[in-house]
Amino acid sequence: MSAWARFRRNRLALLGLALVAVLAVSAALAPWLAPLDPARQSLIEKRATPGAKYVLGADEFGRDILSRVIYGSRVALLVGVLSMLIALAGGLLLGTVAGFIGGWLDAVLMRGVEILLAFPYLLLALAIVAMLGPGVLNTTIAVGIWGVPAVTRIVRGSVLALREAEYVGAARALGSPGGALLRRHILPNVLPGLIVYATLFMANAILLEAALSFLGLGVQPPTASWGLMVSTGRDVLLVAPHVATVPGLAIMLAVLAFNLVGDGLRDALDPRLRGAA
Amino acid sequence: MLTFVVRRLLLAVPVLLGVVFVVMLTIDLLPGDAVTLMLGEHATKDAVAALREHLGLDKPFAVRYVDYVGRLVRGDLGRSIQQNRPVAIELADAWPATLQLTVAALLLAAVVGIVAGVVSAVWPNSLFDAVARLASLFGLSMPIFWTGLVLIVIFSLWLRWLPVGGAGSLSHLVLPAITLALPSVAMVSRMTRSAVLDVLGEDYVRTARAKGVGEAWVLGKHALRNAFIPILTLLGLQSGQLMGGAVLTETVFAWPGLGRLMVKAIFARDYVLLQGAVLVFALAFVVINLLVDLSYGLLDPRVGRQG
Numbered sequence: 312m313s314a315w316a317r318f319r320r321n322r323l324a325l326l327g328l329a330l331v332a333v334l335a336v337s338a339a340l341a342p343w344l345a346p347l348d349p350a351r352q353s354l355i356e357k358r359a360t361p362g363a364k365y366v367l368g369a370d371e372f373g374r375d376i377l378s379r380v381i382y383g384s385r386v387a388l389l390v391g392v393l394s395m396l397i398a399l400a401g402g403l404l405l406g407t408v409a410g411f412i413g414g415w416l417d418a419v420l421m422r423g424v425e426i427l428l429a430f431p432y433l434l435l436a437l438a439i440v441a442m443l444g445p446g447v448l449n450t451t452i453a454v455g456i457w458g459v460p461a462v463t464r465i466v467r468g469s470v471l472a473l474r475e476a477e478y479v480g481a482a483r484a485l486g487s488p489g490g491a492l493l494r495r496h497i498l499p500n501v502l503p504g505l506i507v508y509a510t511l512f513m514a515n516a517i518l519l520e521a522a523l524s525f526l527g528l529g530v531q532p533p534t535a536s537w538g539l540m541v542s543t544g545r546d547v548l549l550v551a552p553h554v555a556t557v558p559g560l561a562i563m564l565a566v567l568a569f570n571l572v573g574d575g576l577r578d579a580l581d582p583r584l585r586g587a588a
Numbered sequence: 589m590l591t592f593v594v595r596r597l598l599l600a601v602p603v604l605l606g607v608v609f610v611v612m613l614t615i616d617l618l619p620g621d622a623v624t625l626m627l628g629e630h631a632t633k634d635a636v637a638a639l640r641e642h643l644g645l646d647k648p649f650a651v652r653y654v655d656y657v658g659r660l661v662r663g664d665l666g667r668s669i670q671q672n673r674p675v676a677i678e679l680a681d682a683w684p685a686t687l688q689l690t691v692a693a694l695l696l697a698a699v700v701g702i703v704a705g706v707v708s709a710v711w712p713n714s715l716f717d718a719v720a721r722l723a724s725l726f727g728l729s730m731p732i733f734w735t736g737l738v739l740i741v742i743f744s745l746w747l748r749w750l751p752v753g754g755a756g757s758l759s760h761l762v763l764p765a766i767t768l769a770l771p772s773v774a775m776v777s778r779m780t781r782s783a784v785l786d787v788l789g790e791d792y793v794r795t796a797r798a799k800g801v802g803e804a805w806v807l808g809k810h811a812l813r814n815a816f817i818p819i820l821t822l823l824g825l826q827s828g829q830l831m832g833g834a835v836l837t838e839t840v841f842a843w844p845g846l847g848r849l850m851v852k853a854i855f856a857r858d859y860v861l862l863q864g865a866v867l868v869f870a871l872a873f874v875v876i877n878l879l880v881d882l883s884y885g886l887l888d889p890r891v892g893r894q895g
Contacts, residue, residue, distance in 0.1 A: 422599065422602055422603060422606065423606070425603050425874075425877075426603050426606035426607055426610060427610070428825070428828065428873075428877075429603055429604075429606075429607050429828070429870040429873050429874050430607070430610075430828075430832075430866065430869070430870065432828060432829055432832035433832040433833075433835050433836070434832065434835070434850070434866060434869070437854065438610075438611070438614035439614070461825070468821070511728075514728065514729065518731050521731050521733075522731065522732075522733060522836055525731075525733050525836070526835075526836070526839070526851065528854075538731070538733075541731070541733065541734055541737070545737060545840075548737060548740070548741065549745065552741055555734070555737055556734070556737070556738060556741075559730075559731060559734030559737070559738070562729075562730075562731050562734065563726070563729045563730050563731070563734070564729075566728070566729035566730075566731075567725060567726065567729040570725050570728055570729055571725065574721075574725070577782070
């Protein structure tokens with residue numbers, strides 16, 4: 312049975328995929344889907360509760376929360392996908408080099424990784440954002456760079472473990488050159504785990520962007536970012552809980568979608584683990 | 589084994605020097621000037637220059653770096669710009685609150701996460717497994733600053749069981765600790781489940797079963813022992829996530845710890861205080877991961893020999 316056939320039989324994974332599709336459609340068609348202009352303020356209708364005009368209510372400035380949540384999906388997806396690509400590209404390269412070549416190069420790279428990993432995760436991203444200045448693109452770069460050391464460590468760990476595995480030793484004994492060992496025996500076994508990690512990373516990237524924006528250091532107003540919306544709603548939490556909670560639900564659903572797909576991918580790519588007892 | 593320990597200890601020194609370097613470098617590149625911010629827009633050029641000189645900011649980066657490290661060795665972290673108090677004292681005031689919060693969260697994450705993960709792996713696709721996996725998916729998916737707000741609404745405003753924020757009693761610790769621990773509980777249980785499942789699919793487990801070893805022995809001696817290496821690695825990494833998460837949790841719950849101090853320092857561009865706070869976090873994180881590395885040697889005899 313193919314990986315896709317196995318994936319298709321997993322209902323939760325399909326639900327995740329459907330949610331990702333909704334997210335993608337919402338991001339792509341935001342101007343047509345949003346009932347109102349996300350930036351339009353109406354101060355007399357501020358903190359309006361969900362109803363006919365404002366389906367999910369209005370925020371502190373009387374802006375339509377539904378429209379802002381729809382536009383917010385653009386920021387979340389953009390930051391997530393691009394930062395994941397940055398993290399994977401950097402981590403795969405550095406991790407393979409460190410794990411396979413070893414020696415002093417490994418020592419130097421891993422000390423560098425350890426230095427970057429020694430930062431509480433928000434602070435490294437935050438320092439980079441502070442360096443580059445806030446905004447969508449800079450937040451993406453910061454989140455991507457934040458991901459590189461962790462991916463490097465994971466890739467290096469599995470390359471190191473696989474390098475010592477018996478079947479790789481056997482291939483080496485049979486005269487397989489280094490490049491072929493990497494390509495045929497090591498990397499194919501690193502990738503399935505990494506695809507799952509990449510999906511988890513999408514989830515984390517969306518969370519980190521939201522956190523940076525929540526603290527006021529990521530995406531800046533008036534751009535609609537979910538984390539920023541929760542932050543605005545926090546000030547009126549006691550009088551109008553929907554202003555903070557609705558955008559938070561959007562974050563959760565987006566992150567959940569990628570987690571579900573990641574789980575489904577893992578089961579589909581490594582069927583041994585499904586139902587193994 | 590002893591040389592392995594000593595080597596790892598010595599390797600931690602350059603990491604800490606590197607952390608200081610990276611922090612000073614990023615702060616050096618910050619767009620806002622701390623001095624201008626402190627004195628206000630209308631400060632005279634002379635006053636700005638005098639204060640820059642007083643803080644040592646007129647010197648080149650390399651000189652300031654060596655100076656800072658030199659003072660660090662003597663335990664001098666400088667004086668904070670905003671409060672003009674010794675940074676060591678400000679950190680000492682905030683540190684216990686953060687330690688309390690992160691240790692509580694780490695314990696929650698380790699105990700709940702490992703137990704749930706092992707049970708899920710031993711009975712995969714059972715009702716418990718399904719519920720635990722769904723719960724962990726939600727735990728991983730909720731942004732902790734939002735979880736904190738939702739918990740406040742439910743337990744402080746509606747039920748009135750627990751305080752909204754602040755510190756002091758055990759009841760103040762409950763909501764922040766749960767908020768901070770949730771993503772880690774989810775992460776640890778997922779990782780434990782997949783690590784144990786991985787190991788249970790290994791040939792040596794099949795061999796052990798084939799030769800008639802009891803299921804409990806297979807699990808304890810073969811599966812858990814091997815699965816613990818990735819789990820420990822994750823717990824080490826999670827401690828860093830928890831310290832980072834503490835920044836958000838402490839902000840939401842007005843918890844008087846290092847995280848909140850750090851956010852204040854960032855917005856005030858109090859780089860002296862910020863450097864000190866980052867260094868304390870980094871030191872804690874390096875020590876924890878050192879312990880994790882050393883424990884590999886106990887779990888897997890091959891590691892000690894290679895190192």
